[in-house]
Amino acid sequence: MKAVTGHRLFWPAAVLVVMLLANLVVTPGFFSIQVRNGHLYGSLIDILLLGSPLMLIALGMTVVIATGGIDLSVGAVVAISGALACYLISGQEDQGAVTGVLVAVALALVLSAALGFWNGLFVARVGIQPIIATLILMVAGRGVAQLITSGKNINVNSPPYKLIGGGYWLTLPFAVIVVAVVVALTGLAVRRTALGMLLEAIGGNAEASRLVGIRSRRLVVLAYTFCGLCAGIAGLMISSNISTADGNNAGLWMELDAILAVVIGGTALTGGRFTLAGTILGALVIQTLSTTIYTTGVPSQVTLVFKAVVVAIVCLIQSPAFRAKVFRRRARPEAPPPASPAAADVEVNA
Amino acid sequence: MRRKLPAVLLSAALAFVVTACGSGSGGSGGSGGDDGKITLGFSQVGSESGWREANTKSIKESAQTAGIDLKFSDAQQKQENQIATIRSYIQQKVDVIAFSPVVVTGWDAVLKEAQAAKIPVVLTDRAVDSDPSLYVSFLGSDFVKEGEAIGDWTLNEYKDATGPVNIVQLEGTVGSAPAIDRKKGFESKIASNPNLKVIASQSGDFTRADGKEVMTAILKANPKIDLLFAHNDDMGIGAIQAIEEAGKKPGVDIKIVTIDAVHDGMQALADGKINFIAECSPLLGDQLMEIVKQIKAGQPVEKRIITKETTFTQQQASEALPSRKY
Known part of the structure; x- marks a missing residue:
């Protein structure tokens, strides 16, 4: 039992299960999955599909946080990537042409990776603190997105583009497949090679890792580039899902959700050890919370309070220090035998 | 001396800018009053949405048709920009000032300055929480x-x-x-x-x-x-x-x-x-120009004017769509 509860993924997983079960009680059909229009249909599928962009962004964020950094610009990169792809597609004569969509997607991803690279240079080469370095792009990036869209929503009508964030492949949401592939590749790269360990070393102690000969600068730039790329893919998904690039609102405050997902997943913001699986669970917890609010009909005025309370509880449960305190207090009255004189005294006095 | 040089240069530059502004505004204000053309200073919130863009376009076009000299400024969602713009309009002695306030609070001081300069102020689209005596009218949707x-x-x-x-x-x-x-x-x-x-x-x-x-x-x-x-x-x-x-x-x-x-x-x-x-509707330009003319002619203007708005059924939408401006 202790081996199970002691596992670092136990608490995020437990929180997710409890949330899903609570939904089942309130909405009996919550777990039902049907096949409709040739694809899977149900609340659980919604959580996976709508949670896909957050899972990707949080994945990139985990790698950056592992190096002891943080990337606040991911929300802006989401907006830029979606804006560029939709702008390019909307300019084509045949919006449904697969090659045109592929070119647009490729360019958007190259730009996103370049923006991540830019962040990485600021952090690793120029030596600006990550929170400041990425704040620059966070503030300016949304302006860039609006520049691309000229301040309007760009609508696209392109079935191949729609596939990325709203389509289905083999009855599964395509976005979920993309996330699964990216997570699997990242997992292989960081856990089957020394890459993960090197990242953790940099996050744990940058100076020491430099002294043992790790080329930390390169790896840090790589981490930010990867994070930008992940945000870029997420931006494609978000704009594809609604077939619209919204420079004003796409990815707004998503950096905060991503950081929250990483924290709920059990990776410390101080850098060092990280867990990709935990981050995915964290992102699912956040998306499940949103879906729960919408399906159960929490009044919109108290939605934010409800979210805040749940997140606070989740973070407290996650904290080993908090758990230790609570469990010790609970354990104390049980520890002495029930008829101990001390306990009796207290009762009499009370 | 070396340390003082930038300061000297700066103050010289400032003095130049201030005098330039003063003479420039005096000239345009005077000419505005002379040829009988009404001058309207307008401060827009920004250009955050298609709705706002249509709003800006409507105001510019209506001013042209109404023969009103429009001074237009985009505040880029910042109140300090808007206050600075309104102050410059007061300096330029425009006939009427109109603006869509970025936020609800914090307008008392600049509105009092306009009142002291005897320049009437019209609010468009959004309200402020200042005393209603500080502005002439509020034109916007209900x-x-x-x-x-x-x-x-x-x-x-x-x-x-x-x-x-x-x-x-x-x-x-x-x-x-x-x-x-x-x-x-x-x-x-x-x-x-x-x-x-x-x-x-x-x-x-x-x-x-x-x-x-x-x-x-x-x-x-x-x-x-x-x-x-x-x-x-x-x-x-x-x-x-x-x-x-x-x-x-x-x-x-x-x-x-x-x-x-x-x-x-x-x-x-x-x-x-x-x-x-x-x-x-963002198309409140015509109504705004009407109000400006009324104010200038000394006619009383209602404190709260609601934008002319309509409703659309599917049939009406297909008919209206080709001629819609936004």
């Missing part, structure tokens, strides 16, 4: 009325309903004036028919993405939905996608009513995916 227009349509549409009618409401940004007022207007109207029931009401933050996400979840939880009321077109368009993905027909299986009448919304209305739209 959000409660827009909600009531939707409520009236709903009452009429379901007047013969014998069973309960399940209504879903997608609210705007929590706490924003349009969200509060549109909800109030709509719910006060439909209260007279006990069959009309709002079974779910959630905020979609006025955006397409959130409108879609919220509607997707609501569709799962509520198998029978008859009517969807979205506080703006964008959320309605997002919800249409969610409804289609659930295998239902928007406009038929679930009727949809929205507010705004922006281009994409009107297109959906003409396509039969939305059933009714109450307009929230």
Whole structure:
């Protein structure tokens, strides 16, 4: 039992299960999955599909946080990537042409990776603190997105583009497949090679890792580039899902959700050890919370309070220090035998 | 001396700018009064949406047709820019100042300066919480009325309903004036028919993405939905996608009513995916120029003027669509 509860993924997983079960009680059909229009249909599928962009962004964020950094610009990169792809597609004569969509997607991803690279240079080469370095792009990036869209929503009508964030492949949401592939590749790269360990070393102690000969600068730039790329893919998904690039609102405050997902997943913001699986669970917890609010009909005025309370509880449960305190207090009255004189005294006095 | 040099240069430059401004504004202000042409100084919020863009365009075009000399400035969503602009208009001695305030509070000082300079001020589109004596008139939409227009349509549409009618409401940004007022207007109207029931009401933050996400979840939880009321077109368009993905027909299986009448919304209305739209018009330019002329002619102007707005059915949308400006 202790081996199970002691596992670092136990608490995020437990929180997710409890949330899903609570939904089942309130909405009996919550777990039902049907096949409709040739694809899977149900609340659980919604959580996976709508949670896909957050899972990707949080994945990139985990790698950056592992190096002891943080990337606040991911929300802006989401907006830029979606804006560029939709702008390019909307300019084509045949919006449904697969090659045109592929070119647009490729360019958007190259730009996103370049923006991540830019962040990485600021952090690793120029030596600006990550929170400041990425704040620059966070503030300016949304302006860039609006520049691309000229301040309007760009609508696209392109079935191949729609596939990325709203389509289905083999009855599964395509976005979920993309996330699964990216997570699997990242997992292989960081856990089957020394890459993960090197990242953790940099996050744990940058100076020491430099002294043992790790080329930390390169790896840090790589981490930010990867994070930008992940945000870029997420931006494609978000704009594809609604077939619209919204420079004003796409990815707004998503950096905060991503950081929250990483924290709920059990990776410390101080850098060092990280867990990709935990981050995915964290992102699912956040998306499940949103879906729960919408399906159960929490009044919109108290939605934010409800979210805040749940997140606070989740973070407290996650904290080993908090758990230790609570469990010790609970354990104390049980520890002495029930008829101990001390306990009796207290009762009499009370 | 070396340290003082930049300061000297700076003050010299400043002095030049100030004198340049002074002489320039004196000239233009004087000429404005001489040739009988009215000068209107307008400070816009920014250019954050298609709605705002249409608003700007309307004001510029109307000023030209009305023969009013318009000085236009974009505050880029910042109050300090707007206050600076209004002060410069006061210096230039324009005839009337109009602006769409970025925020509600903090206007007393600059409005008093305008009053001291005897320049009348007109608010457009958004209100301020300053004393009403500090401005002449407030021209803008009445959000409660827009909600009531939707409520009236709903009452009429379901007047013969014998069973309960399940209504879903997608609210705007929590706490924003349009969200509060549109909800109030709509719910006060439909209260007279006990069959009309709002079974779910959630905020979609006025955006397409959130409108879609919220509607997707609501569709799962509520198998029978008859009517969807979205506080703006964008959320309605997002919800249409969610409804289609659930295998239902928007406009038929679930009727949809929205507010705004922006281009994409009107297109959906003409396509039969939305059933009714109450307009929230940005085209207040003509009315604004009318007010400016009245003020200049010394005629009394009403304190609260509501933008001329209409409603659209599917038929009216297809007719109006080709000539819509936004």
